[in-house]
Amino acid sequence: MEQWYVLKVKQGYEKKVTEGLTKMNIQVYCPIVKEVRFWSDRKKTVETPLIKSYVFIKSTEANRSTAFSVHGVERYLFWLGKPAIVRNEEIEVLKDWVSNDAVEDVVYAQLQPGDRATIRRGLLKDQVAIVRHVGKTRVSLVLEDMGIVVNARLKEVV
Template identity: 45%
Template structure:
């Protein structure tokens, strides 16, 4: 069985996860607790870590069963195939959210102009500036080495 990523209607993540659990589907909707402030009060609310995403653990043959649930839009695709998340990645998310020493978490995508630190490969521990992001590659500028790095992904 694989973990697939379901794309939901905006603000429907927790409702979809509840209904999937009622249907007997193994799913995971990571949530974080934030303090929301209005003009007259403050309140702790649970919000999804990933907007409009719910992870489901299904056999490939059972993938269409989730479309019975209101709020499910489609599966997230990567290079023409349904995106699959490894068990280790789901476990990392769960462990990170369970850690008590984390005060704030946010999820953002890599944007042009971002400064990043490469964590693996031949250029590990090098600082880079994101010059281009596309469906097939990243182009990074490694100022300290005076070169441009193009990373293709499958």
């Protein structure tokens, strides 16, 4: 039976690993978001992985090891001594979230690392998150039920 597993990859290799696994006919998902980067002379919209250093693959337990033939793959993510398995519903939530640009729809008020917050709107409505880091333009949230960290751009609050 095929299930979604979480692969830890070298930092910056998410897209390369995704391409390599796709060429091997392995179903792979790397959530990509668009973000605007500013340089001193210009701004540019770039595509970056939503979850840095991780990609999801759909495989059978017996075929999991074939992923290691792709350069950049480091290891599988384990949970309680077993390979972490992500439910199909959770992958679909990520896909919907990314395709609807919901990652940008984050509003915050004086969040501090360690705070618990319940997401009130969007596709992750009612998910409980722990605030990991708050920057000037980004927030990092740990979604314990899904076993992932999400980095989101903060929306300006007027």
